[in-house]
Amino acid sequence: MSTTTTATGTLSVGVATRETKVKRTDTATHWQLMWWKFRNHKMALLGGSILAIMAILSLFAEFVGPYTPQERTAKYAQGRPMGFHFIDAENSFHLRPFVYARVAKRNKVTLRMETTVDKTEMWPISFFVRADKYKMWGLFESDLHLFGLENNRHFLHLLGTDQLGRDMFSRVLYATRTSLSIGAIGVGLAFLLGITLGGIAGYFGGMVDGVIMRLIEFIRSIPTLPLWLALAAALPREWTALQVYLSITAILALIGWTHLARRVRGKLLALREEEFVLAARLSGCSHARIVTRHMLPSFMSYMIVDLTISFPYIIMAETALSFLGLGMREPIVSWGVLLYSAQNIRSMVLMPWLLIPGLVVIIAVIAFNFLGDGMRDAADPYTK
Amino acid sequence: MEPLIKIRDLDVTFPIGKSGFFGKPTAYLQAVSGISLDIHKRETLGLVGESGSGKTTLGRAILHLEKPTRGKVELRLDDEYVDLEDLNTKELRKIWRHMQMVFQDPYASLNPRMTVREIIAEPLVVNRKGNKNDILEKVEKVAEMCGLQRDQLGRYPHAFSGGQRQRIAIARALALMPQFIVSDEPVSALDVSIQAQILNLFKELQNKLGLTYLFIAHDLATVAHVCDRVAVMYLGQIVELTETEKIFYSPKHPYTEALMSAIPDIDPDRKMNPVLSSGERPNPANPPSGCRFHTRCRYVEPHCKEVQPELSEIVEGHFVACHRAESLTLQGAIE
Numbered sequence: 164m165s166t167t168t169t170a171t172g173t174l175s176v177g178v179a180t181r182e183t184k185v186k187r188t189d190t191a192t193h194w195q196l197m198w199w200k201f202r203n204h205k206m207a208l209l210g211g212s213i214l215a216i217m218a219i220l221s222l223f224a225e226f227v228g229p230y231t232p233q234e235r236t237a238k239y240a241q242g243r244p245m246g247f248h249f250i251d252a253e254n255s256f257h258l259r260p261f262v263y264a265r266v267a268k269r270n271k272v273t274l275r276m277e278t279t280v281d282k283t284e285m286w287p288i289s290f291f292v293r294a295d296k297y298k299m300w301g302l303f304e305s306d307l308h309l310f311g312l313e314n315n316r317h318f319l320h321l322l323g324t325d326q327l328g329r330d331m332f333s334r335v336l337y338a339t340r341t342s343l344s345i346g347a348i349g350v351g352l353a354f355l356l357g358i359t360l361g362g363i364a365g366y367f368g369g370m371v372d373g374v375i376m377r378l379i380e381f382i383r384s385i386p387t388l389p390l391w392l393a394l395a396a397a398l399p400r401e402w403t404a405l406q407v408y409l410s411i412t413a414i415l416a417l418i419g420w421t422h423l424a425r426r427v428r429g430k431l432l433a434l435r436e437e438e439f440v441l442a443a444r445l446s447g448c449s450h451a452r453i454v455t456r457h458m459l460p461s462f463m464s465y466m467i468v469d470l471t472i473s474f475p476y477i478i479m480a481e482t483a484l485s486f487l488g489l490g491m492r493e494p495i496v497s498w499g500v501l502l503y504s505a506q507n508i509r510s511m512v513l514m515p516w517l518l519i520p521g522l523v524v525i526i527a528v529i530a531f532n533f534l535g536d537g538m539r540d541a542a543d544p545y546t547k
Numbered sequence: 548m549e550p551l552i553k554i555r556d557l558d559v560t561f562p563i564g565k566s567g568f569f570g571k572p573t574a575y576l577q578a579v580s581g582i583s584l585d586i587h588k589r590e591t592l593g594l595v596g597e598s599g600s601g602k603t604t605l606g607r608a609i610l611h612l613e614k615p616t617r618g619k620v621e622l623r624l625d626d627e628y629v630d631l632e633d634l635n636t637k638e639l640r641k642i643w644r645h646m647q648m649v650f651q652d653p654y655a656s657l658n659p660r661m662t663v664r665e666i667i668a669e670p671l672v673v674n675r676k677g678n679k680n681d682i683l684e685k686v687e688k689v690a691e692m693c694g695l696q697r698d699q700l701g702r703y704p705h706a707f708s709g710g711q712r713q714r715i716a717i718a719r720a721l722a723l724m725p726q727f728i729v730s731d732e733p734v735s736a737l738d739v740s741i742q743a744q745i746l747n748l749f750k751e752l753q754n755k756l757g758l759t760y761l762f763i764a765h766d767l768a769t770v771a772h773v774c775d776r777v778a779v780m781y782l783g784q785i786v787e788l789t790e791t792e793k794i795f796y797s798p799k800h801p802y803t804e805a806l807m808s809a810i811p812d813i814d815p816d817r818k819m820n821p822v823l824s825s826g827e828r829p830n831p832a833n834p835p836s837g838c839r840f841h842t843r844c845r846y847v848e849p850h851c852k853e854v855q856p857e858l859s860e861i862v863e864g865h866f867v868a869c870h871r872a873e874s875l876t877l878q879g880a881i882e
């Protein structure tokens with residue numbers, strides 16, 4: 164068990180001192196060992212990368228997305244995703260990707276406006292174009308976009324548009340930002356509450372522990388979905404989008420913390436009896452030193468795993484609430500909000516691209532699970 | 548001679564089985580029950596008993612790592628006895644400079660996130676034993692004494708085998724130069740081939756530093772080589788206490804005799820008594836009435852079930868808690 168032969172660990176440096184050979188793992192810190200073990204999990208790495216890409220792209224949604232989420236291209240409402248190409252109809256290659264032009268025509272039978280692809284005209288995609296003005300993170304103004312079309316009478320909708328002609332690609336980006344940030348803030352809040360109350364319970368024990376544990380059991384005994392629904396439904400309709408956003412996050416965290424508090428308490432109680440903690444007491448360490456030097460470090464890796472695992476629950480909870488029309492509302496877009504507008508059968512059949520946010524949710528949840536698996540394994544780097 | 552440590556009427560009771568709104572305990576388990584014991588300077592006192600008999604709890608209670616529910620422990624310091632009961636947390640930390648412990652599981656007793664150097668240095672650092680260089684020098688000295696090489700000190704515990712980890716744990720316990728060390732089954736987690744090395748290290752260190760040990764083990768065989776006296780524990784009580792030789796030549800308590808029969812090949816010609824099976828071990832939360840051993844004793848009499856025998860000195864220096872101690876002739880391991 165103590166041997167140093169993890170798959171990556173056998174790379175001995177080859178320095179032989181007396182009869183002992185120094186292996187790289189011998190002097191590796193706990194975090195290094197965890198990283199070495201983690202990176203053996205290809206799926207976890209994949210999950211982590213997907214989430215990192217999602218986070219970065221959505222963090223800069225204003226810049227990456229060619230449109231703002233509420234902007235409409237009326238003449239391309241309910242438009243299909245526009246594929247981009249490098250090779251045109253005449254088989255000649257263009258270094259700059261392009262989309263084919265769209266022309267709107269009224270269908271003589273159904274009398275509806277329909278757009279058709281005009282393969283004779285190409286709209287080249289430019290990078291770092293000046294287009295619509297936006298306010299980055301609500302702070303400073305800019306009109307620089309990662310990509311777009313130079314001609315502002317043309318339009319570019321990689322993932323199509325919704326009923327009102329709003330760009331799905333940009334909306335998914337903004338929604339990703341909302342949903343991931345709710346997950347992050349929610350998990351953060353839950354963690355804070357959990358670690359404080361669980362820590363108090365686990366450290367003091369006795370009566371305090373009893374009261375906190377009873378409270379937790381009470382909260383946990385309430386079925387979650389009805390509770391969420393009730394709380395969310397109680398939010399005043401006239402609240403601003405930001406207020407709703409913050410309260411929904413708080414509601415999700417308020418319920419999520421109980422699980423974490425229990426884990427924190429259980430781990431603290433177990434750690435208190437660990438032999439190395441007893442040894443630290445005998446060494447004369449103060450309570451503060453025991454907690455910070457001995458208990459917290461061995462506890463953080465487990466907590467990080469727990470956080471990763473609870474992330475998708477909060478995200479799915481938000482998605483579910485918004486999908487039911489009780490969570491976020493326009494003009495804020497989240498995954499749930501986007502799916503809410505894809506709810507009816509007609510749009511599912513006629514505009515399947517409106518379900519793309521659902522695909523993103525699934526990918527994110529799976530990525531979180533892969534990541535969590537790898538982290539769980541890496542949290543205990545001493546076993547093979 | 549005045550003992551180094553005096554233990555009087557020590558009880559340690561654990562609440563078990565919580566219920567009710569505030570988790571009031573529904574039952575209590577007396578892990579250590581009315582133990583009185585003297586530990587003399589420079590001796591090695593063995594403490595033997597089956598799993599669950601309360602050895603670890605007694606060891607920890609002596610150091611006040613576990614607060615006793617009743618009774619007291621006194622340590623002789625500069626010709627005066629200090630009652631550990633009177634000390635607050637800060638004063639206890641100071642007393643622990645004189646009393647230390649080596650734990651049973653060398654895989655659990657070292658913080659995996661600290662290098663060996665940091666582990667051994669910690670007691671010196673928190674007790675402010677000199678500046679950084681003094682401390683590093685002391686660490687190297689004590690590590691060398693415990694058979695660790697200087698170039699191993701920068702590594703983390705996971706780089707070491709069980710035996711070497713136990714050396715690290717011993718070095719940490721010795722860093723403050725204590726007088727008294729509780730070693731809780733320090734070799735039971737190690738390979739048999741390594742055990743002797745560690746036991747020798749204990750002996751060497753004792754000779755060099757004049758240490759006093761409480762040496763916990765669950766079988767008599769380990770104790771035979773290292774201990775001057777042996778205390779045999781059963782369900783939280785001491786049932787026999789005397790010099791190691793007497794325990795092996797002329798045990799006076801039926802439980803000691805039974806333990807002896809469990810030692811493999813100490814004398815192959817000897818007729819083996821049936822080994823105690825752990826299946827019939829009584830629940831420590833609900834010990835038998837009278838003599839706690841009566842449910843498993845071969846020599847039980849009706850009287851034993853009602854009256855609890857006191858630990859009394861039947862021969863000079865030989866304490867036994869058995870009603871029939873003086874009339875029985877029991878079989879030792881060595882005739």
Ligand SMILES: Nc1ncnc2c1ncn2[C@@H]1O[C@H](COP(=O)(O)OP(=O)(O)OP(=O)(O)O)[C@@H](O)[C@H]1O
Pocket residue numbers: 561562563576578596597598599600601602603604605765831
């Ligand atoms: N913190 C605790 N709370 C409740 N019961 C405990 C606690 N610590 C020990 N016990 C109980 O006290 C009894 C004595 O335990 P102890 O660990 O002292 O035995 P031991 O002789 O050291 O056994 P082993 O050989 O297995 O180490 C056991 O029945 C154990 O279950």
Ligand code: SF4
Pocket residue numbers: 800801802838839840841842844845846847848851856868869870871872
């Ligand atoms: S007192 Fe009785 S039951 Fe107890 S050990 Fe002695 S003979 Fe056995």
Ligand SMILES: [Mg+2]
Pocket residue numbers: 602603604651731
């Ligand atoms: Mg024990």
